Amino acid sequence: MLKKEFKRKDVQRARNLIMGNSGASTGTQIGYNKKTEDYKEGDVWTEGRKTWTIKNGIKQTISKLDILKKEVFMPLSCPCCGKVMKKRLDKPNYRIHKKCHDCVIEFEHKLKIKGEYKNYIKNLKAKNSLDIVDEMESYLLDAINTSNSGFVSEDGVIEKWVGGVDKEKMTNEVKEAAKTRRKYIEKTLNDKERA
Numbered sequence: 001m002l003k004k005e006f007k008r009k010d011v012q013r014a015r016n017l018i019m020g021n022s023g024a025s026t027g028t029q030i031g032y033n034k035k036t037e038d039y040k041e042g043d044v045w046t047e048g049r050k051t052w053t054i055k056n057g058i059k060q061t062i063s064k065l066d067i068l069k070k071e072v073f074m075p076l077s078c079p080c081c082g083k084v085m086k087k088r089l090d091k092p093n094y095r096i097h098k099k100c101h102d103c104v105i106e107f108e109h110k111l112k113i114k115g116e117y118k119n120y121i122k123n124l125k126a127k128n129s130l131d132i133v134d135e136m137e138s139y140l141l142d143a144i145n146t147s148n149s150g151f152v153s154e155d156g157v158i159e160k161w162v163g164g165v166d167k168e169k170m171t172n173e174v175k176e177a178a179k180t181r182r183k184y185i186e187k188t189l190n191d192k193e194r195a
């Protein structure tokens with residue numbers, strides 16, 4: 001079952017990307033103090049003109065959360081067959097396919113008969129990877145551009161940047177890294193399709 005969400009290692013990678021290179025190449029170290037604020041998972045607070053919370057250890061604005069909620073919001077009945085979606089597997093399937101588990105099974109069964117199933121799974125995986133890259137990029141850019149207020153570590157502790165952050169440089173680095181990653185995923189996908 002494919003899940004669209006941040007994995008622990010993604011967050012770690014994000015931190016490495018931010019913390020790792022930037023200081024080293026210029027010879028200055030980006031330091032941080034722990035426990036500037038004591039916000040925890042689920043806390044909601046206002047900072048600047050935005051309302052923030054911490055979800056899965058990631059600091060994010062409430063509006064962003066709302067969009068996320070809208071995306072995973074599940075209607076009562078399947079848009080495909082009209083049956084009420086109340087089974088355990090309906091929810092994760094709806095999140096990815098926008099239809100109930102039964103409809104997904106039927107759809108995938110048809111693909112198997114046509115011999116298109118393998119390619120479909122590959123596409124799905126690549127799409128999922130691209131989605132993660134997109135989320136990661138916007139998360140990182142967000143983190144950089146709000147970095148005056150700090151960066152939330154995995155355990156929910158805000159790490160305040162000291163000595164300033166070269167926002168422009170870091171923004172470019174993140175965009176570049178995301179671009180490289182996207183190219184790689186797309187290339188892998190094309191290679192597999194040809195094979």
Ligand SMILES: [Zn+2]
Nearest residue numbers: 078081100103
């Ligand atoms: Zn259905």
